[in-house]
Amino acid sequence: MMVNNINCSTFTLFLEIFILILLAFHGTCSLNSSSRRVLSLPGFHGSLPFKLHTGYIGVGKGEEVQLFYYFIESEQHPETDPLMLWLTGGPGCTSLSAIFFEHIGPLSFNYTGISFNRTTATWETDLPALQLNPNAWTKFASILFLESPVGTGFSYATSAEFYSTTDIIASKQIYKFLQKWFTEHPHFAKNPLYVGGSSACGLIVPFITQEIVNGNDDGTGLQLNIKGYVLGSPLTELNGSATTARIDFAHRVSLISDDFYEATKSSCGGPHWNVSNADCTKNLNEGSKVFDLLFPEHILEPKCNVSSPIIWCRKNYNLIIDNWANNIQVREALHVRKGTVGHWTRCNATLKARSYNMTLTSSISYHQNLTNKSIRALIYDGDQDLQITYVGTLTWIDKLNLQISDYWRPWFVNGKVVGYVTKFSNSHYDLTYTTVKGAGHCASEFYPHESSTMLRRWFACKPL
Template identity: 30%
Template sequence: MVESRSGATAVVRVLVTMTVVVIMMMILMSSTKAAPAESLVSYLPGFNGSFPSKHYAGYVSLEEEKHLFYYFISSERNPAEDPVVLWLNGGPGCSSFDGFVYEHGPFNFEQGPKGSLPKMHLNPYSWSKVSNIIYLDSPCGVGLSYSPNTSNYLTNDHKTALDTHNFLLKWFELYPEFQHNPFFISGESYAGVYVPTLAAEVVKGIKSGDKPVINFKGYLVGNGVVNDGNGLGAAVNFVHGMALISNHMFEEAASACNPDFSSNSSKCYHAIDKIGTALDGLNVYDVLEPCYHDPEGQQQRQTQLPPSFQKLGRTEKALPVRKRMFGRAWPHWAQHFDNFRPNKSDNKMLLWPQLGRLSGGVECINDEVATAWLNDESVRKALHAAPKSTAGEWELCSDRIDYEGDAGSMIPIHRNLTSQGYRALIYSGDHDMCVPYTGTEAWTSSMGYNITDEWRPWISGDDHQVAGYLQGYEHNLTFLTIKGAGHTVPEYKPQESLGFYTRFLDGKRI
């Protein structure tokens, strides 16, 4: 009887042990489930060497045949623990390969002989040094993202936020090993709208129990629009402070246009037109940099402009550009002072994005490197991207989408997000005339939060040099400038950008 009981006990112990082993194996398998092998990028034309971390690329397909393209780089530091960061370029209509190629991607691109692919070298200041990062072409119709149903190219702020949130839910299902990592949203220019509207959608999904749960912690916006109606006033104050217009011109405009620049009087129009003439020929994205003039593209754009704008032709001369070629997004509401005109229908004066929006071109910008690389079929094959016959030509900024900015001011959304404890870094290159720091400083101050870190310089790197200035507010809101940077901050100041990016993600004092 005793032997029978002991035998039964032994059997139970064996069964329990086997059950525990099976459960542990299941947990281990689920926790180590890898990213989709078919999305692994094993080589890239133009680069000879080993990737410092794993790269993945491909499409996430949404309902209604929307195919959104992403490029994902696992962190070079600690991919299992480091944050996952989504990067979005602006426009609306600009590809996030702008950020990949020209700003903080894993490679620096060197232009080769005409007809050849650019050469690629590892970027020592890539944001993948300290984070897992997703570059997403959004909305559908931008960059390598496409749909066979072109009606999907008709979109707006709300649809874009919904689609990108659905993309994230599906992406984290594909990459479950990253579901518990801290998650941040980042972007620049018109991503000043993309980022907060998406963040609000993510928070809404968390509260409603969407699965998988996104471990959202905060967001970063660089030189971002907020649609607060202060664009013209901020721009006039900026160009005056930069000594680009005389004090007399500034006072004339301030007197004619009201303190908030809301007037649509003829005096105001002429005062602003005079300022536009003075600024003609400047690089709107960085007033210190030359303006690249593409003779063929410029001529094509000029013939498409309304007659009232064709008089604004530029000198057809290619000025020298930086070794790391330019690429830009432009904001929805501002391009050049040349485009200023009264809008009789709503009694406001606006800046209109006419120049540079035609034929995928961007005023003053040379995007030859990215265009040549991303339209090469061998590159597309390596990226797991659809060929040109399916997804169309890659353009830095596409004009095939029909976009409506319908979300209004971003300030209430920022206030709602930060008041819930989500961290926000609002940074600004201080030589950008497109979305000048003056407007960004004004709206962050207008949030009404108490100052917790008084205006001060911040230091970058081991050389202990002043890299810019910042002001910290309660609710984890920080406004930061980068000294000498233009619209796309990491392009101009890569080392300093990696510095503030790392400290923000790590929760350390900048």
């Protein structure tokens, strides 16, 4: 009996300790319940040599919108390095585009194995191999890749009605997401914070940055250590100025002749450009015949023809990423919730066409508001991009009425000219604008090393 009593007492004590451990473990997990570490990925040999976490954070009154994210810690000094929220354009294009194709993340696809099936007229590929990217921005910064707006990538809503949204609503949800993410990850709260994005995100990144600044100033939100914002090939205005900028750009890069340019400028009332009259429209249509032969995101390439077995097409990459992200093992490795997203596509065309309402027609006023704050901005364009031209970007930057502190000059990597840079500033605000020579839309896709060097220098407040 004595032995039995001792055994029962020992067992009871062990059980109580075990329950306490479980409760403590549960409490620890609940503080960071949205984030799960990804140790390996299909297509990559061995364990990932960097820290990748994925997760969901619910926003909205009842957390009806579940935003999916990838968080990759800096491989250098994650405790002090900059932390950047990165958004992909579209709207509705996945963050995996930035990670894999824009070479911002630590992995890229190995493109061997892709072939054209002449019978079905489709491109075929097995699950591609993954390889390390030596030019990853995560070498020197932690990056939080967010799938927004809802319906993008693996983000989803709990019912159909919540897929209908606007850019203002989605931007406020992103701000709420940041508040909750930093609450769950307080050890990153002191890191310098930047908001970045490409293409269509040019309309919302300044708005989100202003939301953060306002929240800090009025004390309505968690204090975030916001230092600036980064924009690549930014869409800034939804009006005719982009068309006129394309004509000026096309002339500068010799896509159209001097005679045609002067005739078009005359018929369209240049230099202020009135594109509403018939002669102007006729000339613009003639010019578009030249443009139609070229890939608008990179005019040094022919227009994409995805069914051609001969002409290489950059959009063939979509097939590779679609195969990868729709693979069951990949979704399990990324901790994607089962049953939340059906067939995955790189860019959600339905969202862009039907459920996402673009009400921000210009972000210039938000840039102007931020010029009154102690904020830094980096704006960059590929100089072979017809979609968002560097001519158009310089035109709207001029509207900010900033002083030039460093005049237009070349910048170099390994002794070669890789672009041209100029700096604008006032007593509070600092804007660095640069081109990346030979690059197209989203410059890091075309020149990853030069783009990575650009950002590394800018983060360190060094001249490009």
